[in-house]
Amino acid sequence: MTQDLRALYEEVILDHNRRPRNFRRLPEGSNRHAIGHNPLCGDQLRIDLRVEDGVIKDVGFEGAGCAISTASASLMTESIKGKTVEEAEVLFRRVHDLLTKQGAAGDLGKLQVLAGVRDYPARVKCATLPWHTLEAALKNTAAPVTTE
Amino acid sequence: MTRAVNETTVKVRAPADSAFDVQRLRADFPILAEQVHGKPLVYLDNAATAQKPRAVIDAIAHYYRHDNANVHRAVHTLSERATAAYEGARTKIRKFLNAASDKEIIYVRGATEGINLVAASWGRANVRAGDEVLITAMEHHSNIVPWQLLCEQVGARLRVVPISDEGELVMEDFERLLTGRTRLVAIVHCSNALGTINPVEQIIERAHAAGAVVLLDGAQAVPHMAVDVRRLDCDFYVFSGHKLYGPTGIGVLYGKERLLDAMPPYQGGGDMIKTVSFDKTTYNDLPYKFEAGTPHIAGAVGLGVAIDYVTAVGLDAIAAHEHELLVHATKILSGVPGIRFVGTARDKAGIVSFTLKGVHPHDLGTVLDHQGVAIRAGHHCAMPVMQRFGLPATARASFALYNTREEVDALVQGIRHAQELLG
Numbered sequence: 001m002t003q004d005l006r007a008l009y010e011e012v013i014l015d016h017n018r019r020p021r022n023f024r025r026l027p028e029g030s031n032r033h034a035i036g037h038n039p040l041c042g043d044q045l046r047i048d049l050r051v052e053d054g055v056i057k058d059v060g061f062e063g064a065g066c067a068i069s070t071a072s073a074s075l076m077t078e079s080i081k082g083k084t085v086e087e088a089e090v091l092f093r094r095v096h097d098l099l100t101k102q103g104a105a106g107d108l109g110k111l112q113v114l115a116g117v118r119d120y121p122a123r124v125k126c127a128t129l130p131w132h133t134l135e136a137a138l139k140n141t142a143a144p145v146t147t148e
Numbered sequence: 149m150t151r152a153v154n155e156t157t158v159k160v161r162a163p164a165d166s167a168f169d170v171q172r173l174r175a176d177f178p179i180l181a182e183q184v185h186g187k188p189l190v191y192l193d194n195a196a197t198a199q200k201p202r203a204v205i206d207a208i209a210h211y212y213r214h215d216n217a218n219v220h221r222a223v224h225t226l227s228e229r230a231t232a233a234y235e236g237a238r239t240k241i242r243k244f245l246n247a248a249s250d251k252e253i254i255y256v257r258g259a260t261e262g263i264n265l266v267a268a269s270w271g272r273a274n275v276r277a278g279d280e281v282l283i284t285a286m287e288h289h290s291n292i293v294p295w296q297l298l299c300e301q302v303g304a305r306l307r308v309v310p311i312s313d314e315g316e317l318v319m320e321d322f323e324r325l326l327t328g329r330t331r332l333v334a335i336v337h338c339s340n341a342l343g344t345i346n347p348v349e350q351i352i353e354r355a356h357a358a359g360a361v362v363l364l365d366g367a368q369a370v371p372h373m374a375v376d377v378r379r380l381d382c383d384f385y386v387f388s389g390h391k392l393y394g395p396t397g398i399g400v401l402y403g404k405e406r407l408l409d410a411m412p413p414y415q416g417g418g419d420m421i422k423t424v425s426f427d428k429t430t431y432n433d434l435p436y437k438f439e440a441g442t443p444h445i446a447g448a449v450g451l452g453v454a455i456d457y458v459t460a461v462g463l464d465a466i467a468a469h470e471h472e473l474l475v476h477a478t479k480i481l482s483g484v485p486g487i488r489f490v491g492t493a494r495d496k497a498g499i500v501s502f503t504l505k506g507v508h509p510h511d512l513g514t515v516l517d518h519q520g521v522a523i524r525a526g527h528h529c530a531m532p533v534m535q536r537f538g539l540p541a542t543a544r545a546s547f548a549l550y551n552t553r554e555e556v557d558a559l560v561q562g563i564r565h566a567q568e569l570l571g
Contacts, residue, residue, distance in 0.1 A: 004185075005518045009511075009569060017570065041510050042527045042540035064540050066508035067570055126510060 007116040008123070009067065012075075017067035022077035026050060026060040035144040036063075036133030038125055043069055045130055047137045054084050066126050068117060073130035075111055085138055092135050099127050168465045174550045176201040176457075187520030190555045195340050195368060195499055195546035196524055197390045200454070204394055207453040211446045218442055220419055234445050237452030238435070244455045245385065246376040247402055251434035254401040254408070255443050259367040260290040262386030262401035263334070265438060266363055267294035269411040270384075270403075271332070274361075277303035280329040282360070284309040284317055284346075285536055286339045289529045291365045295334060304331070311536060315342035315491035322351065330360040337369035341530040341544070342491030343474075343499030345369070352381055361407070367391055371548070372470060372497045374463045377402050389447060393548075394454030398447030401438070408434050415440040458549075466549045470498035473547045477556045484563055490542050498547035501528070504563065507570050509543040515566035521559055 026048035036045040045063035049056055059077045063069075076095075080088045094106060098115055108114075117127045125147040136145040174180050179199045182189040191199060211233060217226035219234045241253050256262045271294075275281065281295045285308050299306045307330075309322045326333070333355040338345045348364055355362045363384035366375060370387045377385050385402040389395055403411075413420055413431055417440030422430040431437045458466065477500050481487055486505030504512060509525035516523055524544045527534045534540060545559055 005515065005569075008514065014570065040526065042531070042534060043510075044540065064508075066510035068511070070508075120514065123510070123514060 004119070008120055010113045010116060012110065012113045013067060013071040013116075016071035016074040020061075020070050020074040022060050022081075023062065023074065024060045025062055026058060030058070030060070032137045032140045034133045034136035034140070036129045036136070036146070037144050038065075038069070038129050038147045040125060040147065041066065043126070043129060045069065045073060045133050047073075047130070047133045049137050051085060051138075054086070056080050056083055056085065056088060061130065065129070066123075068123055068126040069129050072114060072117075072127040075114070076130050076134060079109075079111055080134070088134065088138060092131050092138075095131055096128060099124055168461075168469050170469065170550065170552055173461065174552075176203070177550055178202055178205070180550060184520040184522070185518045187518075190519075190521040190558045192545040192547065192551065192555065192559060193522045193524050194371075194548035194551075195391070195528075195544065197396065198371060198393045198548050199550070200393055200395070200450075201457050203457050204450045204454050208395060208446045208450045211449045216446075219445055220436070230445055233449045233452075234443070237448040237455075240452040240455045241400055244375075244459065245400075245402055246378050248378060249405055252402055252405050252408065254403065254435045254438045255448055256386070256399045256401050256438075257397055257444070258388035258390070258399035259365055259386040260388075260399075262384075262399055263291055263363065263365065264294045265401055265414045266384050266386075266403070267298045269414045269438075270361070270407065271295075271298040272302065273410075273412055275299075275302050275304045275331045278329065279304045279331045280307050280325075280327070281305070282307045282309065282322075282325055282330050282333045282355075284322075284335050285311045286315065286317070286342055286344060286530065286533055287334075287336055288340055288365065288367070289531070290367075291334055291336060292532070295332075305329075308532075309335075311342075311344075311533075314493050315339065315344045315533075316493045317344075317346055317351075319347070319350075323354065326354060326358045326360065328358065330355070330358055332361050332363065334363040334365070336365045336367075337375075338366075338372065338497045339491070339530075339533075340368045340499070341501055341528040341533045341542070342493065343496040343501065343546075344491060344493035345373075345495040345497055347495075348380060348382070356381070368497060368499070371458070371466075372463075373467050383407055389451035389454065392451070392454050393457060394451035395444075395447045398444045398451050400451075405434065408438070411438075413440070414438050417441045419443075461549060469549060470547045470551075473551055473553065473556055474498045474500065476553050477545065477547075477559070480556065480560050481563075484560065485567070487563075490537050490539065499544060500546070501542045501544045503539060503542050504567065507563075507566050509541045511570055512543050512563065512566050515569060516559070516562040519558065519562040519565065521555075521562045523559070 030048040030050045032049040043065040048060045050058040061073045215229040217230040219231040307325045361383045364382045366387040371392045388399040420440040488503045490501040513525035
């Protein structure tokens with residue numbers, strides 16, 4: 001495999017695609033939801049959150065997506081669990097910058113693997129879809145969000 | 149000196165013998181020498197747009213270098229040349245479709261605009277509240293949305309003929325849905341998402357018997373089969389130049405003269421009028437009535453040369469070659485673990501739509517691109533088809549006259565590579 005393709009499909013991405021974390025519909029008690037849709041590729045994603053006292057106590061996602069969107073969603077659920085709503089919103093903006101702005105600085109830990117997507121303009125929306133959906137869920141937006 | 153149009157168009161080599169020499173034809177397409185990620189380009193996204201032969205590229209450059217002027221306007225030499233080239237291309241298109249008259253060939257931007265023209269002009273004049281427009285479940289969005297808009301505007305009802313698991317029209321349902329209320333049947337000649345070639349002769353005959361007018365969306369059909377609008381007896385036929393090895397931004401609406409004559413104009417502007425005053429405007433004759441504004445003259449010229457090209461190669465030879473590729477692709481792809489074909493109609497053009505277990509079409513598209521292989525991944529502007537098969541997307545390889553068996557093999561190799569990586 002060519003080296004630059006490996007930069008997109010990092011081992012962490014492949015692992016989260018094969019075994020997505022928190023890939024489930026949240027049971028009773030989840031109180032914030034949103035549905036995301038990427039009309040370019042048809043991918044759909046549902047995110048459920050259980051937010052108590054301003055803290056994300058639990059999160060689950062469902063949907064059919066490509067490796068990039070599935071891994072992005074999986075990594076996201078891991079990273080937001082236990083964070084406050086405000087912290088999650090800050091994280092959303094930082095990841096968004098990482099994915100869309102060249103030279104975006106900052107150490108996002110494990111999420112840094114998503115930076116490889118930036119060089120694939122056609123695939124950036126795959127990675128941002130779960131995050132836009134998260135933002136909608138944090139605001140409990142009823143209408144489905146799209147990447148367009 | 150006025151240069152005759154036929155001299156300005158680039159000569160197309162007629163095949164020396166009847167043998168279809170794909171390597172020689174490939175040399176006519178400069179872009180096929182491109183490298184993508186260091187690999188030779190394997191272009192299998194022809195249903196989206198086809199590549200252009202040198203003859204077409206040169207004809208467009210030649211037009212701008214030597215003949216460029218506005219058409220139907222001035223008495224000067226260049227305007228005469230431009231007009232002759234533009235109208236000469238119309239005659240080529242008329243012959244290509246075997247239409248009765250040049251008046252029946254309307255230049256549009258593409259198949260989409262052709263359908264919108266018919267919906268807006270013929271539709272609003274002829275479809276009333278309570279009437280029905282009949283389409284199918286395998287239509288491209290361009291043959292769905294214009295009819296939805298029309299039906300909303302006039303209070304008509306849009307009916308949809310379902311498709312089978314193989315991706316064929318359910319003809320019993322077509323018969324059932326075709327009634328005295330059906331004003332128009334709008335149907336794709338060859339499906340872009342499934343490859344299905346529809347039994348349009350039978351459909352046209354039945355629709356006419358029921359008193360309905362028929363529009364065929366031929367965007368995917370004209371590059372792959374000879375189309376004779378008089379033998380078909382369709383009322384409207386649309387196609388895009390760019391899928392026929394011609395430029396983007398130019399396409400054709402064919403319509404029967406008596407229908408076009410009775411239709412109100414689509415857009416108002418220059419060239420579509422005879423006289424204008426603030427009291428009364430008289431519209432121009434066909435085909436100009438539907439060609440407001442300065443048209444895509446170079447595009448028409450390029451399309452004319454593209455038609456020369458495919459005619460010289462021979463549409464029957466092209467169809468046979470692509471069918472051979474389809475058979476080869478279907479056979480070797482069948483050996484790929486986890487593959488599911490979407491669209492297995494008995495009568496199919498060179499389009500293979502499929503999904504792979506564990507590999508999303510988008511990821512496949514990216515991995516293949518790194519092998520130099522270009523395919524389409526997505527819903528192919530046919531979301532209802534995807535819904536019918538319960539899929540968000542498929543991967544699609546589509547063949548043109550310049551594709552080879554080796555390129556199909558490269559596709560399969562790339563697929564196996566993607567499975568190793570992502571599986």
